[in-house]
Amino acid sequence: GSKEGGTDSSQTSTDAAAELQEERITITFYSVAGGDEYYNDILIPLFEEQMSGKYEVLYARATPQEIISKIKAQGQNPNIDVVVTGLDGLPMGINEGVWKQLIPEFEEEVRFEELNDIARTYVEKFNGYGVPVTVGPGGPVLAYNSDKVEQPPTTFVELKSWISENPGKFMYAAVSSSGPARGFFFGLIQSLGEDMNDPQSLTQTWEYLSDIGQMIDSYPSKTSDTFNFLYDGTVDIIPHSPFWYASLKAEGIVPPNIQAVKMEDAKQIIDAHFYAMVNNLPEEKEKAVLEFINFAMSKEAQSQMLSRAMTPVNENVSADLILPDYQETYQNVLEFALPDFKDGDQLIIPEGEWVLFPDIDIINDLYTQWEERILAQ
Amino acid sequence: MQTSISNEVESVLQSHKHKYRKRLFNYLKALPFWLLIISFIMIILGMTLSVFFSAFGTEWFGTFLPEGYTFEWMKRAWVAYDIGSYYKITLKIVGVATIISLILSIPSAYVLARKQFPFKDALIGFYQLPFTLPELVYAIPIASIFYSIGLAETIPGLIIVNLIIGIPFSVFILIPFIESLDPRLEWAAQSLGANKWRMFTRIVFPQLIPGITAAAINIFIRMFSTFIIILLISGPKTQTLPVMVFSVLSSAGNQPPPMLDALALTLMFPLLLFAFISLWLSSLTQRRLGQ
Amino acid sequence: MRQVMLSETNSGVQRENNSVTATGQRRSGTSVRLENLSKKFGTTTAVRQANLEIDHGEFMTLLGPSGCGKTTILSMILGILEPSEGHIYFNNQMIDALPMNKRDVGMVFQNYALFPHMTVAKNVGFGLEMRKVPKKEREKRVQEALEMVQLSDFADRFPKELSGGQQQRVALARALVIRPKVLLLDEPLSNLDAKLRKEMRIQLKKLHSELKITTIYVTHDQEEALSLSTKIAVMSNGVIQQIGTPQQIFLRPKNYFVANFIGYANFIEGTLVDEKGGRFLFRSESGKELLVQKDEHHRIGQKVMLTIKPENLRIVDQDAGESSVNVCPGRILVSDYVGSTTEYQIKAEGGDIFKVSVLGLKSYTPGHDVCLYFDPDALIIIDKELKS
Amino acid sequence: MRQVMLSETNSGVQRENNSVTATGQRRSGTSVRLENLSKKFGTTTAVRQANLEIDHGEFMTLLGPSGCGKTTILSMILGILEPSEGHIYFNNQMIDALPMNKRDVGMVFQNYALFPHMTVAKNVGFGLEMRKVPKKEREKRVQEALEMVQLSDFADRFPKELSGGQQQRVALARALVIRPKVLLLDEPLSNLDAKLRKEMRIQLKKLHSELKITTIYVTHDQEEALSLSTKIAVMSNGVIQQIGTPQQIFLRPKNYFVANFIGYANFIEGTLVDEKGGRFLFRSESGKELLVQKDEHHRIGQKVMLTIKPENLRIVDQDAGESSVNVCPGRILVSDYVGSTTEYQIKAEGGDIFKVSVLGLKSYTPGHDVCLYFDPDALIIIDKELKS
Amino acid sequence: MNPEAVSSKKDYLLLLPSLIPLLIIFAYPLLRGIILTFQPYGDTGFTFENYVRFFTEPNYYMTIYRTLLLVVPAAVLEMVVAFAITYYLRGRMKGKGLIIGLIIFPLTLGSILVDMGIIAFFKPNGWFNQILLNLGLIDEPLRLLYNFWGTFIALFILGVAFISSNLAGMMDSTDPRLEQAARSLGASEWATFRRVFFPLIRSNVLTVFALNLIMQLGVYTSAILVGNPSSETRTFAVVAFEEAMRHFNYNMANTVAMVMALTQLTCLLIVFWIRRRGYVGSATTFK
Numbered sequence A: 001g002s003k004e005g006g007t008d009s010s011q012t013s014t015d016a017a018a019e020l021q022e023e024r025i026t027i028t029f030y031s032v033a034g035g036d037e038y039y040n041d042i043l044i045p046l047f048e049e050q051m052s053g054k055y056e057v058l059y060a061r062a063t064p065q066e067i068i069s070k071i072k073a074q075g076q077n078p079n080i081d082v083v084v085t086g087l088d089g090l091p092m093g094i095n096e097g098v099w100k101q102l103i104p105e106f107e108e109e110v111r112f113e114e115l116n117d118i119a120r121t122y123v124e125k126f127n128g129y130g131v132p133v134t135v136g137p138g139g140p141v142l143a144y145n146s147d148k149v150e151q152p153p154t155t156f157v158e159l160k161s162w163i164s165e166n167p168g169k170f171m172y173a174a175v176s177s178s179g180p181a182r183g184f185f186f187g188l189i190q191s192l193g194e195d196m197n198d199p200q201s202l203t204q205t206w207e208y209l210s211d212i213g214q215m216i217d218s219y220p221s222k223t224s225d226t227f228n229f230l231y232d233g234t235v236d237i238i239p240h241s242p243f244w245y246a247s248l249k250a251e252g253i254v255p256p257n258i259q260a261v262k263m264e265d266a267k268q269i270i271d272a273h274f275y276a277m278v279n280n281l282p283e284e285k286e287k288a289v290l291e292f293i294n295f296a297m298s299k300e301a302q303s304q305m306l307s308r309a310m311t312p313v314n315e316n317v318s319a320d321l322i323l324p325d326y327q328e329t330y331q332n333v334l335e336f337a338l339p340d341f342k343d344g345d346q347l348i349i350p351e352g353e354w355v356l357f358p359d360i361d362i363i364n365d366l367y368t369q370w371e372e373r374i375l376a377q
Numbered sequence B: 001m002q003t004s005i006s007n008e009v010e011s012v013l014q015s016h017k018h019k020y021r022k023r024l025f026n027y028l029k030a031l032p033f034w035l036l037i038i039s040f041i042m043i044i045l046g047m048t049l050s051v052f053f054s055a056f057g058t059e060w061f062g063t064f065l066p067e068g069y070t071f072e073w074m075k076r077a078w079v080a081y082d083i084g085s086y087y088k089i090t091l092k093i094v095g096v097a098t099i100i101s102l103i104l105s106i107p108s109a110y111v112l113a114r115k116q117f118p119f120k121d122a123l124i125g126f127y128q129l130p131f132t133l134p135e136l137v138y139a140i141p142i143a144s145i146f147y148s149i150g151l152a153e154t155i156p157g158l159i160i161v162n163l164i165i166g167i168p169f170s171v172f173i174l175i176p177f178i179e180s181l182d183p184r185l186e187w188a189a190q191s192l193g194a195n196k197w198r199m200f201t202r203i204v205f206p207q208l209i210p211g212i213t214a215a216a217i218n219i220f221i222r223m224f225s226t227f228i229i230i231l232l233i234s235g236p237k238t239q240t241l242p243v244m245v246f247s248v249l250s251s252a253g254n255q256p257p258p259m260l261d262a263l264a265l266t267l268m269f270p271l272l273l274f275a276f277i278s279l280w281l282s283s284l285t286q287r288r289l290g291q
Numbered sequence C, D: 001m002r003q004v005m006l007s008e009t010n011s012g013v014q015r016e017n018n019s020v021t022a023t024g025q026r027r028s029g030t031s032v033r034l035e036n037l038s039k040k041f042g043t044t045t046a047v048r049q050a051n052l053e054i055d056h057g058e059f060m061t062l063l064g065p066s067g068c069g070k071t072t073i074l075s076m077i078l079g080i081l082e083p084s085e086g087h088i089y090f091n092n093q094m095i096d097a098l099p100m101n102k103r104d105v106g107m108v109f110q111n112y113a114l115f116p117h118m119t120v121a122k123n124v125g126f127g128l129e130m131r132k133v134p135k136k137e138r139e140k141r142v143q144e145a146l147e148m149v150q151l152s153d154f155a156d157r158f159p160k161e162l163s164g165g166q167q168q169r170v171a172l173a174r175a176l177v178i179r180p181k182v183l184l185l186d187e188p189l190s191n192l193d194a195k196l197r198k199e200m201r202i203q204l205k206k207l208h209s210e211l212k213i214t215t216i217y218v219t220h221d222q223e224e225a226l227s228l229s230t231k232i233a234v235m236s237n238g239v240i241q242q243i244g245t246p247q248q249i250f251l252r253p254k255n256y257f258v259a260n261f262i263g264y265a266n267f268i269e270g271t272l273v274d275e276k277g278g279r280f281l282f283r284s285e286s287g288k289e290l291l292v293q294k295d296e297h298h299r300i301g302q303k304v305m306l307t308i309k310p311e312n313l314r315i316v317d318q319d320a321g322e323s324s325v326n327v328c329p330g331r332i333l334v335s336d337y338v339g340s341t342t343e344y345q346i347k348a349e350g351g352d353i354f355k356v357s358v359l360g361l362k363s364y365t366p367g368h369d370v371c372l373y374f375d376p377d378a379l380i381i382i383d384k385e386l387k388s
Numbered sequence E: 001m002n003p004e005a006v007s008s009k010k011d012y013l014l015l016l017p018s019l020i021p022l023l024i025i026f027a028y029p030l031l032r033g034i035i036l037t038f039q040p041y042g043d044t045g046f047t048f049e050n051y052v053r054f055f056t057e058p059n060y061y062m063t064i065y066r067t068l069l070l071v072v073p074a075a076v077l078e079m080v081v082a083f084a085i086t087y088y089l090r091g092r093m094k095g096k097g098l099i100i101g102l103i104i105f106p107l108t109l110g111s112i113l114v115d116m117g118i119i120a121f122f123k124p125n126g127w128f129n130q131i132l133l134n135l136g137l138i139d140e141p142l143r144l145l146y147n148f149w150g151t152f153i154a155l156f157i158l159g160v161a162f163i164s165s166n167l168a169g170m171m172d173s174t175d176p177r178l179e180q181a182a183r184s185l186g187a188s189e190w191a192t193f194r195r196v197f198f199p200l201i202r203s204n205v206l207t208v209f210a211l212n213l214i215m216q217l218g219v220y221t222s223a224i225l226v227g228n229p230s231s232e233t234r235t236f237a238v239v240a241f242e243e244a245m246r247h248f249n250y251n252m253a254n255t256v257a258m259v260m261a262l263t264q265l266t267c268l269l270i271v272f273w274i275r276r277r278g279y280v281g282s283a284t285t286f287k
């Protein structure tokens, strides 16, 4: 522990600052959920600046499985401090015992109080092992080529008949590796009135998927491949996710003839990122990580997410807090967000129109079934 | 006299006809080979250019060629992912590991190629395990060992771990090259007073340059793209470029696809550079050696 | 011409440079000794129980038909092959365990074994480089060696740009330039024309008499063996048949094989029946009687074989007034002009066919009746065994 | 012995089997014609404007020093090398465009080029297999060929298990067994001992006279050239110097190079000053006068060179009663015993040194005063050019 | 004469520089990995349960069949094509370096980039299909991605590149005089190739073939990215990764890998058995 306790480093002289430089504390921060454009490009510089060089954040990426294997390989002297993970990595890590429970122990540091409702549900669901960073709609949404498709289907029934009229023109990626495909898949389950939490009961879902499977040429393993096929005219409709679509549109890398619609007969499946702290950190590291999460969960830091088409969990965020550098992108995002997902200058999750992901075991079971029943055909 | 002249002319004409026919026949014979070579190269160029155009194209949606060209994506990828520093660290790790691997494996390859001894095949089999078994099998135990002895996340540690790929692979590639060298030249050298070392450096090594080049290119490439094990023992600061790029690609979120293409392309340059330098060096020495 | 007489005592052969006696000790040079050396390849025995002593500075030639094991012996001395049995000594030190490069043995391989990736000059200079001879001196010596083999203009060529004979000369220069303690030469001149071979021979001879390098030489050329060697070992089928000075070998072949191999083409079987005027009287199986020089290895009553070289058998006209001792009438069967000599086959009284070689062109035509004169001093008594 | 006289008319050289005249037409065999054939390697010209006609069934030997272009000529005929200039005709058909395997040319390579992965029998049978000779016959012919080269026991060995000479014989058998229309032999016997070489020669000769295969033979052995060839082409530095029958080449060398190359070691420069008794009178630069046989290519007044072989120069005792014509006193400088002959160097009056070769062993010692007899019929007039 | 050189025991020390590091950093961890295959999931003890599962559940044992069905034909085709190309290009030839460089270029890309390229080039609207459509050779785009053919193409491209990179040098290592001798003995070009050239380099070719084959048996990236990892391209490595990365069942993952290693070993033994039945050794003339 440090004797001075509350000394504010920003008040030290330049000499002292140089000295401090020497003993800067390093935080190793891995993302296993993507989001470089926010975590790496915005959050980390902002944090380092705010802390006046007291911390240095090292950023790297991996997949959840890899990071968990890595943490396990490191054993008692972890070199990883904090991880931002999606809905797959968090429960996996819990099962493998690599995360430290943050809530209720560090409720205050992680600003539990400021979380919105959906975020709190997730905290509950995962017993406080991770702090939600962003929760957002993950689909179902369809992106389509407006030159070819005049009346885009907005229900799964319509979609099925469209597909049978246009064989080969619909495509979705492997559900196990693609967010939009998952949105599509879980949306379908809902629309057919089946229970996504009971993986053995989904007869109609498999029937639907295998029917349209007759008219689907292939299931790419990467979402971006489906995007490209849509852009180049190979297919005319693919599943998408609302804010991903908006941010791609905002970047100007989607041809103008591509449009999107929300599927009306299913609720949005809620995707999320969490900060998770690695177990067994030395005290000093633990303190640093909590300080980092504390900053990251602040409304200032959270608001910047909007410009990256991510929906923050801090109830107090506002578009006004977006730094001038990111204002323009935010306006673009707003412009391309589907009407259901914006309210004035706010990105929103339509009230009551959302559901949570099932548990990880169920998800794994569903993926395996999809692979065996649909992909393997 | 006249007839003999006309005979002469005829025979010359005849021979020209023969020559042309022979040439035509040769062309026809060569045709399938050229078709094969050209098709293969076309596919490779097509693949590469497709990725290139998408990385350097402004907009390219379903048309034969992109609308325009730009370096913007590459620049953005370069800055956003700090490619320059990854290049440096990667080339250091892989380059050093290549050299060490070759140094350690050439003598062994020589023994394996020249000597007959019991269980030789078994030993060769052992050598080829590391690059054929999935990394997964040994990656996790290695990572724990490296973490426990403090070699993980250090440059020497990464170099050492690359030897697992580099040594056996170069041994395996070099064996047939050594087998086809004439052993009598080695005896001649020794009888002229060369000790084993000099016999090796002066006689075997120069003749082995094509083999060493092939081995160097192959292990460099293979080590360069070693993924799982490097990921497991590398830290954010000591990552190799491919580990970083693959991580980005596999966790891709909102990044524009052209930028990801550009990012992926950055993997190609060091390999290309290395391959060309090696081939050039090899042909240079070959030419100097008069082969 | 009549004065040219064959008598061993009188044959004080004159040698230009090479006055080293077979057993003479020298300061420089290494002695080589093979002790019961054998080499088996699977079931083939390439060399069987070879015992050979090669003195300091000696020039030993291995003579023998193709496949008799000459290269195998050289390879064992060089250290390429491990003997199946027996030992090799240099200066009475067993060298079985000495690595090749420590043996200081230079070799011209039968197949040259030039380094394909080095120029002629580099090939020749290689051994000097290994011995860390300074660059200046090295270049000088390479230059000299190349001049010796008449290839100065080819210094920068690569082996594959040379003709067969040129390659052979490079191999020779490469082995000579290092002045090894022991020099092994495996048919080093076989691909050269007569003139060049003669010149090379003179160079070799000069070098040897200057440097007194112990040399083991394999050749199929008798003239070479005679003009170069201080000692010759004749081999057959992996077995050393006779060791001796060139004179001993050529004038006193021990057995049928050696005699036949070195060119004694005429053989007569019979018995030593008597002694007459300090000579043996020999009676052939067909009853012909010949006087022959006495020697200490044979005694009266012994069954032996006589042999004489075609060029020592003399044709005398039937009407010649020579003493009829050792003269025998015959008829020319075949006459064949080969280069500087004419070779005849003559059927003698009693039916034996003799080969006679006469210098120069002219001659008798087939059918011509002549007499053969068997010079008693040129007739050699040999052991009967080994006529296969 | 005194009757052995050198006179061209009288030298009705007898040849055993080979009575084909140089221009004789034969049923079988292919004629080969080289027309202005040149080959350049970079800046080296290996063969320059060669013109050569080889008749049906002829046995042509290429003679010349190492590196003169012999192998290069064979390679072009075989089709390995493309001529830089000129053409090759088989039976008057230009074959420049004919693929190698259609030429039906057999070759023994100077380095043998045996297939390392095939046994001896497979190597020898390869050509027959390519010609689709039925298995039974193939085996028979391979067996015969191996017997011919005395390697029947080695049929199942691999080349690397053979000695140098054995490999060479396999190469020979492989080329002979297919009985090609044209046979190219590049020093096919160079690694064999004298005896074996002689036997192989007889086999070759027999085969040639039976099959009349047009043969081009490279050798450095004059005896071989003489005993085998119907024609010889002497080359130097890529240029053909003289073409002729063995007798023409050996008895009437055209110029200094040819004479020197085939063993005329004694040269005297001078002028033909007169004619005397049907002979030219020659006066050397040192003033010595010699009678020499007249020939139609030279006339009185011409500056020429005389040459004589060491074995045709005769040593006569100073006190001998021989006519003093063409006799010249001298003193033995060096005497050297090489095999069946002794070689002397004799300093003649006037300072010229002559080489003399005498058959048999014994001899004069250095310092001995002797007389040299220059047999007018053995003295050859040659052109002066080309003495380099 | 090709005597076996006098061998000195000391020469075997040369094996150590490469063996020691491998034993320490590879064999020891590998041993730990192998032990895992004899332990139940997440537990200690000793059991054959994992192997029993492998050979009784189709999800596992089918991988043997699927992997071999995919890789063996690909490897054979790669060999044929790479051999034809490098054979044709042997000897000195203008532009040879460039052509060889282009052919082995995919090696420098690595499998991920090659897969990206394959998607871009062979996708329904990619150049490949566009060209064939425009030439009128096909009526509708060929489906070459996300199925057997996608992975096959990836294997093919990388395999041809790999084999070529090794064969290019070897093609020039035979003594041309041997072929000349064969031609002069009446062998056609084809006979010369079949009877002389090929037997001489056969052993090297088989070594390279074996190497390529066993490497491709471990195909993973391309099976995932351009294949159909649930059915046609469900190879050993796909299942092994899935076990490790989705179920964290290292025991089963290593079991799959061990079976894969045994399959590779079997292939290697077969190829080497074939190899030993022919000529192995220097392709220069013996004299």
Ligand SMILES: Nc1ncnc2c1ncn2[C@@H]1O[C@H](COP(=O)(O)OP(=O)(O)OP(=O)(O)O)[C@@H](O)[C@H]1O
Pocket (backbone or CB within 6 Å): C160, C161, C162, C163, C164, C165, C166, C191, D041, D042, D044, D045, D046, D064, D065, D066, D067, D068, D069, D070, D071, D072, D073, D110
């Ligand atoms: N590939 C080549 N490049 C350059 N020069 C060459 C090449 N091959 C041969 N030569 C030269 O051409 C000349 C003739 O060579 P060739 O092999 O025909 O000689 P040769 O008469 O057969 O000699 P030998 O009797 O020594 O075998 C030689 O001087 C040789 O150095």
Ligand SMILES: Nc1ncnc2c1ncn2[C@@H]1O[C@H](COP(=O)(O)OP(=O)(O)OP(=O)(O)O)[C@@H](O)[C@H]1O
Pocket (backbone or CB within 6 Å): C041, C042, C044, C045, C046, C064, C065, C066, C067, C068, C069, C070, C071, C072, C073, C110, D160, D161, D162, D163, D164, D165, D166, D191, E001, E002, E003
């Ligand atoms: N590796 C081998 N395996 C089996 N036999 C061999 C091997 N090497 C040589 N031989 C045999 O050993 C015998 C001796 O061979 P060596 O090479 O010593 O003969 P050489 O006297 O040099 O003959 P040459 O004059 O023909 O070169 C030969 O009969 C040969 O066939």
Ligand SMILES: NCCCCNCCCN
Pocket (backbone or CB within 6 Å): A063, B225, B226, B227, B228, B246, B250, E221
């Ligand atoms: N050389 C193999 C590279 C494997 C890359 N795999 C990426 C997996 C990402 N999770």
Ligand SMILES: [Mg+2]
Pocket (backbone or CB within 6 Å): C070, C071, C072, C110, C186, D163, D164, D165
């Ligand atoms: Mg030999």
Ligand SMILES: [Mg+2]
Pocket (backbone or CB within 6 Å): C163, C164, C165, D070, D071, D072, D110, D186
């Ligand atoms: Mg030659």
